[in-house]
Amino acid sequence: MPSGSKNVFSGTGISKNDDPFLAGKEAVEQAIEACGQAPEFGIVFCSGGKYGQEHDTMQKLVDGAHEAFTKANHNCRWIGCTSAGEISSAGFSKNSCVAMALKSDYFKFGIGIGDYVEKNPAEATKKAFQEATENLKIDRYVDAYMQFLTMKMQSTEELIKYSPYHLITLCPGPTMKPGSEDKIVSSLRKLAGPTVPITGGSSADDLIMNSNYTFANGKIYRDALILTAIISNVKMATSAESGFMPSKKTFVVTSCEGRIIHELNNQPAAQVLAEAYGSTVEELSQPAMGNLQKCFFLNSKNPLMIVQGPGVYRVAVFHAIKGNSVIIGSGVTENTAITIGEGSNETIIESASTAMKSVREMVHDNLGAAIVFDCDLRLMTLQDNIIEENKKILDAIGDTPVIGFFTNGEQCFLGDSSACHVNYTITAIGISNNVMSKK
DSSP: OOOOOSSOEEEEEEEOOSSHHHHHHHHHHHHHHHHTSOOSEEEEEEEHHHHSSSHHHHHHHHHHHHHHHHHHOTTOEEEEEEESSEEETTEEESSOEEEEEEEOSSEEEEEEEEOOTTTOHHHHHHHHHHHHHHTOOOOTTHHHHHHHHHHHHSOHHHHHHOOSEEEEEEEOOOSSSOOSHHHHHHHHHHHHOTTSOEEEEEOOOTTOOSOOOEEETTEEESSOEEEEEEEESEEEEEEEEOOOEEEEEEEEEEEEETTEEEEETTEEHHHHHHHHTTSOHHHHHSEEETTEEGGGGGGGTOOEEEEEETTEEEEEOEEEEETTEEEESSOOOTTOEEEEEEOOHHHHHHHHHHHHHHHHHHTTSOEEEEEEEEEHHHHHHHGGGHHHHHHHHHHHHTTOOEEEEEESOEEEOOTTSOOEEESSOEEEEEEEEEETTOO
């Protein structure tokens, strides 16, 4: 539905058509009609299990979406990826394609593609960043004047809260091997500085863990970062919540390589965690579903949490046991403390409400659009209760158009820390109708 604002126009659409071309086309056409304006920017998320397991099927869906966007505005640029579940103003859906159309005179964007991430994630990120910032067509007069007005009208307290710049990441998600999101976020922090908000998610495929895609402007990619750089003269806010709290079972990483922990407290990591979970290495290593081990299913209520800072914890999935080592879903360094988290369906669901209320409140209750990145493990854990989580999201933002997807990992600002890669977390972006200079 349209936002009804003179500053931000947005709308969403959804299709479950089995014909991939028509699914992409129908979802985008609905979004454009709901937006009520010729879009300048678009977003598409679609079921990786239904549409993303074959290259030709994926390309047809993207062709349909691209035709609809460019028919409405030849210069429209758009991004998207495959998902493990979809979120839109119509609610939660599976086996669907959802789309958002956006138009505003108050924000501009540039899209960059960094291909071959697995081969060289730092170089791919650098390429995406350079391309996105080069394509970010800043008006040196209008944008400078808007920032001048903001400086003139706002208190210093308000000025500190809002950055006119933002980065949105759509990372190539992991399949049965770890992804490169930690290296992507680390590279972006060096390129953009530690204070620019970075928010996004990793492509998924309905937990098949076989094939996922990112896409932009009509082209599909198997191993590419899609980076969107934004300059906004309307207020934007981000938030991240997991619903988990740390337990008293805490350990120190004494030997590791990226996402592989060899030792905790100078002991074999697999043995330490097995004992902490009241089990054995042999039992937790057993296959449970497909290529997933039993240890993976401990995450539903007791994932690992990495100490990110004082009182700030980064949730990481206990992914697998390999010999005496464990593989987790987010990178660590030696001498880092980790703990076993504690949560429930109720705390997971409530965290979605908290995240959405937070972005709404930060922009003073005047959202024009919202984007959500929700972990697919939350979907796997909540099962039918995911409808309740989605209701919490929609209740928190009212009739604001929203789009989102269930991810294979999330990127976000966490508490008072710089941007990082996390698991089992819901992250959100709120785009306000209020210009930055408005008190």
